[in-house]
Every structure is written in structure tokens, then in C-alpha cells.
Amino acid sequence: MQTDIETLVCRAQDGDAEAFGRVYAATRGLVRGRIAIKLRRATGRAPEDLVEDLAADVFVSAWRSLGRYSNRGAKFEAWLTTIANNRVLDHLKSHRTRFEFLVPENEDGEIELDQPAPEVHQPDSRAVAKDEWARALAVLGQLTPTQREVLLRRYYLDQPVEDVATALGVKPESIKSMSLRGVKSARRLLDNA
Numbered sequence: 001m002q003t004d005i006e007t008l009v010c011r012a013q014d015g016d017a018e019a020f021g022r023v024y025a026a027t028r029g030l031v032r033g034r035i036a037i038k039l040r041r042a043t044g045r046a047p048e049d050l051v052e053d054l055a056a057d058v059f060v061s062a063w064r065s066l067g068r069y070s071n072r073g074a075k076f077e078a079w080l081t082t083i084a085n086n087r088v089l090d091h092l093k094s095h096r097t098r099f100e101f102l103v104p105e106n107e108d109g110e111i112e113l114d115q116p117a118p119e120v121h122q123p124d125s126r127a128v129a130k131d132e133w134a135r136a137l138a139v140l141g142q143l144t145p146t147q148r149e150v151l152l153r154r155y156y157l158d159q160p161v162e163d164v165a166t167a168l169g170v171k172p173e174s175i176k177s178m179s180l181r182g183v184k185s186a187r188r189l190l191d192n193a
Contacts, residue, residue, distance in 0.1 A: 009076050013066050020066070023076070024059055030077055031055050031084050038088040042157055054091060058084045089159060093167075139189045147182035154179050 005026055011019035032055045039046035039054075061083050062069075069079050140148050146168070153164045154175070161179075165172040 005076050006071055020063060027077060027080055031058050031080055034081050034084045035088055042092050054087050058087050139186050142189050143182060143185055150175060150178045151182045
């Protein structure tokens with residue numbers, strides 16, 4: 001199927017709108033799924049109408065910038081997924097979604113450890129996911145608020161260093177060192193658990 005998509009993309013780059021329509025039909029589920037996952041991770045919900053709106057934006061953006069796509073070993077789907085990730089991040093920034101929705105904290109700023117694990121669709125993995133989620137929350141609860149936010153933004157939401165730096169009002173180099181210190185602290189806490 002990959003060869004078919006790449007062929008259709010080449011035709012679409014030559015102005016064939018029907019070929020792009022077939023690319024859309026073949027990749028729409030992937031894009032919508034990626035958007036829904038990112039929204040759920042960030043806010044705990046993914047309204048169908050918002051997912052559809054963001055997906056439409058992704059395909060409009062892809063059509064407009066199709067001339068810039070070049071298959072240099074990366075699949076077209078990876079390019080689309082990058083556009084989808086960026087569109088979700090733009091949406092979250094513009095709607096000032098904050099991490100308070102990601103990991104609930106009590107009034108003292110401590111992480112609530114009784115929160116359910118993220119949904120896992122493989123029945124055999126649910127117990128493991130629940131235990132891992134509880135361990136992750138316990139470790140996050142022991143980090144400083146800044147370390148916690150940096151790690152969540154970098155590794156849970158996959159935000160680029162520059163975006164995290166902008167959100168926290170610091171230089172990108174600071175985010176890199178905060179990430180390193182946070183990971184080291186988390187690793188030490190996990191080893192001692």
C-alpha cells in the first residue's frame with residue numbers, strides 16, 4: 001500500500017486532485033487517530049467534531065504544502081503525522097490548555113495518585129498499564145513542579161524543546177538541562193522504589 005500512496009502523492013504533486021482524494025481516503029483514519037490520541041493525552045478528551053476539524057486542517061495544510069514533500073526515506077504518513085502533531089499543539093496553545101488537565105493535582109500541588117490509568121485496548125495489558133501508571137504518577141509526584149512540567153511536555157506530549165522553552169519562558173538550553181535532571185531524578189526514584 002505504501003507504494004500506492006507514494007504513487008498517488010506524486011500524481012497529486014503534479015496537480016491531480018483525484019489522486020489527493022485517494023490519499024485522503026487512505027490516510028484519514030491515521031490522521032484522525034493521531035489527533036484523537038494527542039488530544040486525549042493533553043486534555044483527557046477528544047470531541048469528535050474537534051478531531052474532524054483538526055483533521056480537515058491537516059489535509060488542507062498538506063495539500064497546500066504538497067510541493068515541499070519529498071520522499072527521502074520517510075513515508076508520506078510520517079509527514080502527515082507531523083503536520084497533525086503540530087496542528088494539535090497549535091490548537092492546545094491557542095486554547096491555553098495546561099497540564100493541570102493532564103495529571104490532576106490537589107490544592108497543595110501534589111499529584112493525585114488515585115487517578116485511573118490511561119485506557120489500554122489489549123485486555124492482558126490493562127493490569128500492567130495500571131501498575132505502570134501508578135508508578136509513573138508516584139515518581140512524578142516526587143519531582144519538583146518544574147521538572148514534572150518539563151518531563152510531561154517533552155516526553156508525554158512530544159513537544160519540541162523550543163515550544164517547552166517558550167511555554168515556560170526560559171531558553172531552550174535550560175529545557176535540555178531540566179529534562180536531563182528530571183530524567184535522572186525520575187530514574188533514581190524508580191530504582192529506589
